[in-house]
Amino acid sequence: METPAYVLEFEKPLRxxxxxxxxLRQQSIETHIDLAKEIRDIEGKIxxxxxxxxxxxxxxxxxxxxxxxxxxxxxxYVHAICEGFQELHGDRQFKDDQALIxxxxxxxxxxxxxxxxxxxxxxxxxxxxxxxxxxxxGYRKALRLMKMAEKFNLPVFxxxxxxxxxxxxxxxxxxxxxxxxxxxxxxxxLRTPTISxxxxxxxxxxxLGIGVTDRVLIFENSxxxxxxxxxxxxxxxKDGAKAPLAAEALKVTADSLEKLGVVDEVVAEPxxxxxxxxxxxxxxxxxSLHKHLNDLRALDPEKLLDTRYERYRHLGVFEEAGVVRS
Amino acid sequence: xxxxxxxxxVRKTRKKDIPKGVYTKDPASGEIIFNKEIExxxxxxxxxxxxxxxxxxxxxxxxxxxxxxxxxxxxxKSSDPLKFIDSQPYPERLKRYERDSGLPEAVVCGTGKIHxxxxxxxxxxxxxxxxxxxxxxxxxxxxAIETAAKKKLPCIIFSASGGARMQEGIYSLMxxxxxxxxxxxxxxxxLPYISVLTHPTMGGVTASFATLGDIILAEPxxxxxxxGARVIKDxxxxxxxxxxxxxxxxLKHGLIDQIVSRLALRDRLRDLLLAVYVGKKTPVAAAxxx
Numbered sequence: 158m159e160t161p162a163y164v165l166e167f168e169k170p171l172r173x174x175x176x177x178x179x180x181l182r183q184q185s186i187e188t189h190i191d192l193a194k195e196i197r198d199i200e201g202k203i204x205x206x207x208x209x210x211x212x213x214x215x216x217x218x219x220x221x222x223x224x225x226x227x228x229x230x231x232x233x234y235v236h237a238i239c240e241g242f243q244e245l246h247g248d249r250q251f252k253d254d255q256a257l258i259x260x261x262x263x264x265x266x267x268x269x270x271x272x273x274x275x276x277x278x279x280x281x282x283x284x285x286x287x288x289x290x291x292x293x294x295g296y297r298k299a300l301r302l303m304k305m306a307e308k309f310n311l312p313v314f315x316x317x318x319x320x321x322x323x324x325x326x327x328x329x330x331x332x333x334x335x336x337x338x339x340x341x342x343x344x345x346x347l348r349t350p351t352i353s354x355x356x357x358x359x360x361x362x363x364x365l366g367i368g369v370t371d372r373v374l375i376f377e378n379s380x381x382x383x384x385x386x387x388x389x390x391x392x393x394x395k396d397g398a399k400a401p402l403a404a405e406a407l408k409v410t411a412d413s414l415e416k417l418g419v420v421d422e423v424v425a426e427p428x429x430x431x432x433x434x435x436x437x438x439x440x441x442x443x444x445s446l447h448k449h450l451n452d453l454r455a456l457d458p459e460k461l462l463d464t465r466y467e468r469y470r471h472l473g474v475f476e477e478a479g480v481v482r483s
Numbered sequence: 484x485x486x487x488x489x490x491x492x493v494r495k496t497r498k499k500d501i502p503k504g505v506y507t508k509d510p511a512s513g514e515i516i517f518n519k520e521i522e523x524x525x526x527x528x529x530x531x532x533x534x535x536x537x538x539x540x541x542x543x544x545x546x547x548x549x550x551x552x553x554x555x556x557x558x559x560k561s562s563d564p565l566k567f568i569d570s571q572p573y574p575e576r577l578k579r580y581e582r583d584s585g586l587p588e589a590v591v592c593g594t595g596k597i598h599x600x601x602x603x604x605x606x607x608x609x610x611x612x613x614x615x616x617x618x619x620x621x622x623x624x625x626x627a628i629e630t631a632a633k634k635k636l637p638c639i640i641f642s643a644s645g646g647a648r649m650q651e652g653i654y655s656l657m658x659x660x661x662x663x664x665x666x667x668x669x670x671x672x673x674l675p676y677i678s679v680l681t682h683p684t685m686g687g688v689t690a691s692f693a694t695l696g697d698i699i700l701a702e703p704x705x706x707x708x709x710x711g712a713r714v715i716k717d718x719x720x721x722x723x724x725x726x727x728x729x730x731x732x733x734l735k736h737g738l739i740d741q742i743v744s745r746l747a748l749r750d751r752l753r754d755l756l757l758a759v760y761v762g763k764k765t766p767v768a769a770a771x772x773x
Contacts, residue, residue, distance in 0.1 A: 329710070
């Protein structure tokens with residue numbers, strides 16, 4: 158087993174065991190002593206520890222996995238589950254945003270439009286992709302491609318993975334709010350099946366800007382929130398270090414979101430998280446996407462739009478004349 | 484700088500907190516003025532034109548033809564679906580917001596006539612939880628939009644909000660989708676939507692219905708933006724230019740149609756509605772023109 162380059166605090170017991178395993182193997186080679194039994198024991202321990210850690214994750218720990226630098230990113234999934242991805246660049250107005258990309262691809266043989274928030278893997282790419290924080294142009298490009306999808310009758314898959322839309326002077330001056338708002342309105346009206354998947358971070362309006370879809374899927378250890386737990390803690394607890402409390406209170410995890418009716422399906426991750434076995438994670442996602450796309454294709458466009466409208470129309474709980482409604 | 488800390492000093496000078504006979508300092512000119520003088524002028528300082536925030540009910544009273552406003556959805560109030568507790572439980576906060584603002588929720592909506600033209604309106608009130616958008620606020624705004632679509636009326640929304648209602652978590656975020664989807668249907672019905680941005684309009688409200696107007700107006704000096712100044716400074720280490728995220732900044736960058744004084748708003752809305760809704764030849768327009 159490969160020793161991860163990045164280890165989260167709660168994953169440290171695993172690193173210790175992995176180190177022991179490496180040492181035993183080395184010892185076994187160098188000394189020609191049969192340590193097979195010891196090695197099997199450690200391997201068993203590693204698996205048990207994996208299961209133990211990952212079946213009892215706190216919301217804050219899940220947020221950290223969602224941000225794990227080794228977690229599969231949107232394009233990893235696109236390449237794993239689709240064929241022939243052709244990136245289509247630019248918003249035709251100002252620039253090509255590399256934090257929010259898109260293009261055509263084939264999914265089980267059918268043409269689809271891909272919209273994806275993409276983070277960088279190495280430092281250079283991370284900067285080029287602006288740490289997954291899109292600017293107005295990204296949202297406008299996404300809309301251009303979604304309109305194209307509508308025109309040519311392609312279903313749309315969006316992959317959500319962003320800490321949020323980029324907060325900057327230029328972004329404001331080019332009206333990032335309007336770019337997101339227009340996407341919300343237009344996605345609600347798009348006459349083609351749409352499915353989004355939160356593959357990592359679902360950071361607030363920046364995530365929702367490509368997330369108003371017929372179905373919303375989320376990986377087991379992804380999160381989706383109105384504000385980052387750190388941001389919420391800084392405002393409500395006056396202390397950013399209270400982020401674990403905020404993550405709990407905000408109900409940001411996949412299982413909570415499913416209970417709240419905000420997501421339609423939680424996509425199971427392999428033991429140890431998606432970064433532990435990206436191929437397995439992609440296979441499970443592919444199966445889910447296929448199933449939901451088939452459901453949606455059975456609906457005529459009017460029914461599709463009405464169902465989508467109703468889906469968002471009733472998200473939220475309020476009281477009216479003493480009765481709790483949604 | 485106006486954008487540095489306008490909100491909170493301004494927010495405290497609300498009507499019920501100011502006993503009769505007390506003076507207020509005008510942030511624009513530094514002059515000391517009678518509160519009565521401001522209140523009688525829709526919270527606009529007569530000499531300097533500085534706009535203090537105005538409550539939803541006070542705005543409605545001046546906006547519509549006398550006796551024409553009919554409040555709707557008054558029974559819609561916030562709930563606590565997440566059982567959210569920070570330093571205090573969310574329901575306790577809600578009680579305090581009600582007490583402080585005298586309103587059951589951060590939005591007042593209904594229908595009324597502006598110079599004889601009937602419109603469906605939603606007015607946000609910053610005094611209730613900083614106008615933060617939760618499910619109830621989102622519901623009232625959505626119903627105002629749906630009412631416009633159903634009765635074939637124009638829709639006007641006055642925004643005043645710090646953004647999302649964090650205590651309602653993801654549901655708060657989903658109000659952006661809910662309200663925007665309703666505006667999609669209104670647009671499909673070719674009915675006009677005029678968005679009026681008032682001080683302050685930030686975050687999720689800006690990134691949904693507030694920027695979707697066919698026509699977007701803003702009050703002078705209003706702070707309007709997506710990300711807060713502190714977040715932008717922390718993330719980019721940039722020095723923010725003077726007047727950043729003010730109505731004037733937005734106009735200069737081509738993001739809004741006009742800046743309109745609150746005192747001129749009623750007439751301006753009429754003029755715009757005559758053009759995009761009433762049309763030239765209808766009897767209503769003729770009556771209004773005369």
